[in-house]
Amino acid sequence: MDPVALDAADPLAHFRDRFVAADIVAYLDGNSLGRPLRVTRDNLVRFVDDVWGERLIRAWDEGWMETPTTLGDTIGRVTLGAAPGQTVVGDSTTVMLYKLVRAALDARPGRTELVLDTANFPTDRYVLEGIAAERGATLRWIDADPASGVTAEQVAEVIGPRTAVVLLSHVAYRSGYLADVPAITNAVHHAGALVVWDLCHSVGVVPLRLDEWNVDFAVGCTYKYLNGGPGAPAFAYVATALHDTARQPIQGWMGAADPFAMGPAYQPAAGIRQFVSGTPPVVGMLPMRDMLDLVDEAGIDAIRAKSTALTSFVFDFFDEHLERLGVRVSTPREAEWRGGHVTLDHPAFRELVPQLQKRGVIPDFRPPDGMRIGLSPLSTSFTELAAGLRIVAETLT
Structure with a gap:
């Protein structure tokens, strides 16, 4: 040693x-x-001087508008094992969790139970508590050992015909326990429910195969192993198979089919773009690009x-x-x-x-x-x- x-x-x-x-x-x-x-220090200066400073508002039409999906595709390719068109960047982890869990719940009409574990990160638990109160859903708790994590067997014991959504962390924030994503996802699907995976402590450090594992939804932050900096925006993964049925609840102009039509009613964009709500946090996305290049290289x-x-x-x-x-x-x-x-x-x-x-x-x-x-x-x-x-x-x- x-x-x-x-x-x-x-x-x-x-x-x-x-x-x-x-x-x-x-x-x-x-x-x-x-x-x-x-390199991020140099790139931030270059962005201020050459892109923001020189191109000004023209830069929206020259690439900024597409950054949530283009950067999302890079995250998907380099770290998630995800094909293009399924990952989008924007909002905080908390907001992304809310969007995905609400979308998943609404995609399973008639089902009223949300499953989560007692040892999960506070944000995950708090978001589901709020959604349950908002939508009249019931929380089903898995009493996980804080020194380990949630197993497929524990999930199978609590899910059933009323289960709509299961929210779990791939890596437990306290213990570091690495959950069996394929086995748990398969068990959730066998019950007819959808799964949302929190990847905050695994993206960029643990290989992921979201497409191969048939994951429905996933969310992760970018300031840990993706080095996006304090408050860097989170990402959301939504499997292609759910794009026509899942609808996120925060309808903003940037997720509309034609943002600049300024229409009287909301019409969602096709595909993953519909999960965007507000103006993309362009500056907040810059540092993670550099780290993704490094992860890709290594x-x-x-x-x-x-x-x-x-x-x-x-x-x-x-x-x-x-x-x-x-x-x-x-x-x-x-x-x-x-x-x-x-x-x-x-x-x-x-x-x-x-x-x-x-x-x-x-x-x-x-x-x-x-x-x-x-x-x-x-x-x-x-x-x-x-x-x-x-x-x-x-x-x-």
Whole structure:
């Protein structure tokens, strides 16, 4: 477990130089906010000077209008395993979740149950609570173990003829548990329901095959492993088979068949474009383009291999140094069942995380006593990870 030797053998090591350097010891929160790329700084200046500054409003007709779908297609190709015409960018993750769950619920008339799990991210739970109250639907809860995640067997136990929509996370935000998307999706379809997958903690770090897995809907943020920057817009995936029946609930002019007709009544655009509502967040889409280029260059399978090696390193360090200090692990040891982060638990972590940040080690805290070690493969070295974990151990002793 020599981090220097691991870095020397890392085929992706050269990508680290593409990121803006920070004066810290270890950045262990890449699963919450990815580092910016050096090229992004230059591209943002070029955008202000040459595109926005020179072309002004003409730039809408020269490409901006199509950015939600053109960038969506890039996300689909590079990270989702999705054919063109099924992915669109715009809005926040919360708004995208609302749109997709409402569309899925309305696409299953006569069915009144929404299925979700107790350990899912608050936004997912809150959005479904609001939709249930709004539409008179019933919530069916899966009582998932926070130290693991939702299984196909648990889903099969709660779904039935009244189930309209199942909303789950591919990678659990706290434990890092990697759900079996094909098996769960198949079980949901067998019950005649639709599934919405939250990909926030898997897109860009875990290979996805949405078309192959017959996924109905998916949503994901772009500021984690896609390095889109704080508040970068989310994306939505809607399978082609649902384009003629699914209707999103936030009818805005940019999702209309002819936005500039300024017509008296709303007529949705054909295909994935109908899931756009307001004016595209063009500036917010710029940084993720650069990261998508990097992911495409490195290859998602190679990124997954590096991610698995990094998280395995955390387990090795835990076994050797942290377990004897009373630390526990909430993340599956089996690589095939974990995403790109590892959660360590200790009663002192709530107080220690701010101390670690002062020492230049930046993880994040998740209640009740979890410290997430979030590892972005293209920007994180084994040496950096080892240095951060050593300071964690020192702080506990």
